[in-house]
Amino acid sequence: MIRGEEFAPLPFFSPMHIKINLFATLRKDRFDTDQREYPTGTTVLAVLNDLVIPEGEAAIIFVNGKHAGPDHVMLDGDTLSIFPPIGGG
Amino acid sequence: MDKILRIDMGAEGGPKVTVTPLGEYVGLGGRAMTSAIISKEVPPLCHPLSSENKLVIAPGMLSGTVAAMSGRLSVGCKSPLTGGIKESNSGGQAAQVIGRLGYAAIVLEGKPATEDLFKIVINKDGVKISVDNSLKMLPNYDLVAKMKTEFGDKISCISIGPAGEMKMNIASIACTDMELRPTRHAARGGVGAVMGSKGVKTIVLDDTGMTMRAPKDPEKFKDANKRFVDGLKQHPVSGQALPAFGTNVLTNILSEAGGYPTYNFKQGTFAGASKISGETMAELETKRGGMPTHGCHRGCVIRCSGVYNDKDGHYLTKQPEYETVWAHGGNCGIDDIDSIAMLDFLDDNFGVDTIEMGATIAVAMDAGIAKFGDAQAAINLVKEVGKGSHLGRILGGGAAVTGKVFGVERVPVVKGQAMPAYDPRAVKGVGVTYATSPMGADHTAGYAVATNILKVGGFVDPLVAEGQIELSRNLQIATAAIDSTGMCIFIAFAILDQPETFQALLDLLNAFYGLNLTGDGVVALGQKVLSMERDFNARAGFTSQQDRLPRYFSTESLAPHNVKFDVKDEDLDKVFNW
Numbered sequence: 001m002i003r004g005e006e007f008a009p010l011p012f013f014s015p016m017h018i019k020i021n022l023f024a025t026l027r028k029d030r031f032d033t034d035q036r037e038y039p040t041g042t043t044v045l046a047v048l049n050d051l052v053i054p055e056g057e058a059a060i061i062f063v064n065g066k067h068a069g070p071d072h073v074m075l076d077g078d079t080l081s082i083f084p085p086i087g088g089g
Numbered sequence: 090m091d092k093i094l095r096i097d098m099g100a101e102g103g104p105k106v107t108v109t110p111l112g113e114y115v116g117l118g119g120r121a122m123t124s125a126i127i128s129k130e131v132p133p134l135c136h137p138l139s140s141e142n143k144l145v146i147a148p149g150m151l152s153g154t155v156a157a158m159s160g161r162l163s164v165g166c167k168s169p170l171t172g173g174i175k176e177s178n179s180g181g182q183a184a185q186v187i188g189r190l191g192y193a194a195i196v197l198e199g200k201p202a203t204e205d206l207f208k209i210v211i212n213k214d215g216v217k218i219s220v221d222n223s224l225k226m227l228p229n230y231d232l233v234a235k236m237k238t239e240f241g242d243k244i245s246c247i248s249i250g251p252a253g254e255m256k257m258n259i260a261s262i263a264c265t266d267m268e269l270r271p272t273r274h275a276a277r278g279g280v281g282a283v284m285g286s287k288g289v290k291t292i293v294l295d296d297t298g299m300t301m302r303a304p305k306d307p308e309k310f311k312d313a314n315k316r317f318v319d320g321l322k323q324h325p326v327s328g329q330a331l332p333a334f335g336t337n338v339l340t341n342i343l344s345e346a347g348g349y350p351t352y353n354f355k356q357g358t359f360a361g362a363s364k365i366s367g368e369t370m371a372e373l374e375t376k377r378g379g380m381p382t383h384g385c386h387r388g389c390v391i392r393c394s395g396v397y398n399d400k401d402g403h404y405l406t407k408q409p410e411y412e413t414v415w416a417h418g419g420n421c422g423i424d425d426i427d428s429i430a431m432l433d434f435l436d437d438n439f440g441v442d443t444i445e446m447g448a449t450i451a452v453a454m455d456a457g458i459a460k461f462g463d464a465q466a467a468i469n470l471v472k473e474v475g476k477g478s479h480l481g482r483i484l485g486g487g488a489a490v491t492g493k494v495f496g497v498e499r500v501p502v503v504k505g506q507a508m509p510a511y512d513p514r515a516v517k518g519v520g521v522t523y524a525t526s527p528m529g530a531d532h533t534a535g536y537a538v539a540t541n542i543l544k545v546g547g548f549v550d551p552l553v554a555e556g557q558i559e560l561s562r563n564l565q566i567a568t569a570a571i572d573s574t575g576m577c578i579f580i581a582f583a584i585l586d587q588p589e590t591f592q593a594l595l596d597l598l599n600a601f602y603g604l605n606l607t608g609d610g611v612v613a614l615g616q617k618v619l620s621m622e623r624d625f626n627a628r629a630g631f632t633s634q635q636d637r638l639p640r641y642f643s644t645e646s647l648a649p650h651n652v653k654f655d656v657k658d659e660d661l662d663k664v665f666n667w
């Protein structure tokens with residue numbers, strides 16, 4: 001038995017489905033919108049690292065339409081939207 | 090800029106020109122100038138379309154100099170839309186040219202006894218006023234083409250379209266851009282109707298033979314300007330985001346944040362947002378040979394605008410602003426970007442405020458005049474306004490009038506002026522600004538969206554009441570001051586975040602005028618402007634009851650966050666306690 005298999009059925013290790021939306025310059029060489037799987041307990045920062053987005057470039061982060069920081073822990077079914085610094089008015 | 094040009098349109102024997110020294114208005118510019126003259130000289134109880142009202146057109150303190158971003162124009166009067174004082178701000182070339190011609194303000198006074206339409210030409214030789222009834226009911230683009238044939242292409246024009254001539258509450262005043270297109274508007278509050286009531290169709294400006302305004306200390310001025318430009322370029326918003334995507338980059342973020350008013354303020358997200366977003370628009374503009382980046386006047390280094398071509402690659406309109414895209418887009422349930430661009434062109438051509446027009450159509454849609462999402466119906470309604478049909482006249486009265494005529498209960502206005510593209514329940518800081526600004530619902534008067542949504546100048550949670558009063562107060566004060574300098578408000582992103590860029594702005598003013606202005610001086614200027622404006626409104630009959638949002642924003646929740654506007658009335662009354 002390989003290590004990990006015995007843990008597989010445990011909910012703690014079941015993958016979460018996260019919808020990710022990127023905007024403006026962050027779309028370049030990435031995507032507009034994607035559905036990805038991450039282990040339970042994944043933070044926003046871990047997703048940023050996975051997408052190779054430097055923290056400074058992710059100026060505005062929403063989880064389900066509410067402002068969130070890099071330490072925010074994601075839940076299954078969340079929508080994560082990431083914006084570079086933008087403005088207008 | 091050491092004199093004021095006054096034109097009495099009602100003088101016996103025809104318009105009379107007087108040039109007066111600045112007197113008590115010395116040192117003022119832009120909004121400080123327009124609001125000072127209006128509050129001092131216009132009887133607050135006068136009818137906005139009467140001979141007693143005045144239209145004041147003032148370049149900012151730094152307009153006409155080489156300072157970057159300094160070409161914003163203030164237009165002031167008693168507003169036919171709100172019944173209060175109005176300062177409406179425009180880009181385009183006019184402010185720089187008026188500044189170079191030496192005028193700190195052009196004041197249109199009185200009212201002609203006849204139905205004649207006048208053309209005013211101002212150049213280095215002086216002022217010429219003539220009757221030109223061949224201009225009657227010309228849309229702005231046609232009018233400018235005619236002026237170009239008559240006076241050449243070195244001119245700039247300030248003009249009204251048919252809406253202004255018909256004295257509609259939603260009529261704007263157009264200013265031409267660098268390509269001599271009437272795409273920049275002092276749009277809010279019906280300033281175009283006041284120009285129409287004075288019988289003035291256009292002011293043609295030509296600064297040939299004039300020079301840049303000279304600073305008191307040229308070396309310091311040059312150095313300050315360099316630091317100022319560096320600061321703007323270095324900030325990610327003014328250096329990268331605004332040039333690349335324009336203001337419409339906000340569509341997606343407001344919809345994501347649940348603060349994008351959709352279907353006449355019924356919900357906070359719009360399913361069609363991405364189809365009309367700044368990202369989509371910039372891509373389309375590039376593909377069609379338009380331009381995603383363009384400045385509205387010489388000296389702008391941010392260049393948030395663009396050029397929007399139609400499917401065949403022909404010029405259709407300038408890049409529509411976020412608020413325009415919202416007003417005609419999501420707020421009306423419309424997700425067709427070409428239709429929205431067409432509506433932008435029609436608005437500019439007839440000379441109406443895009444925000445008020447879109448908000449009015451959404452109210453009309455609520456009344457069943459057209460279906461939400463029906464772009465062709467929206468285009469037809471704007472054409473009715475341009476024609477001045479009976480229906481068009483009603484819509485030309487604005488959202489509040491249209492709501493009353495058609496018996497609509499939910500009409501998103503404050504002081505009679507329609508709210509722009511941010512729902513005050515989900516962006517509460519801007520809700521405080523809507524409620525309390527002397528201008529009526531106006532996002533630019535204290536753009537709390539920056540701190541609520543964009544995390545510029547710190548962060549105040551948009552969904553809670555705490556902190557919003559102070560945020561709106563500080564922004565309203567800063568904005569009143571910036572609007573007086575002639576600077577574009579988009580410098581705010583950099584000066585809020587970078588103290589050295591704010592210092593560069595102070596240094597520009599100090600080097601130009603030989604002053605010792607500090608941050609406190611800027612605050613004092615902003616407070617003074619707001620106090621004059623509030624004083625005028627009080628004398629016009631406004632009380633704290635007018636500093637409120639319509640009730641339904643406090644009683645009905647907005648999805649998806651299910652929030653109400655819960656800033657307390659007594660707190661709203663504290664915004665101007667300083």
Ligand code: SF4
Binds near residue numbers: 180385391394
């Ligand atoms: S940043 Fe935009 S609105 Fe401001 S002056 Fe430049 S083009 Fe005009």
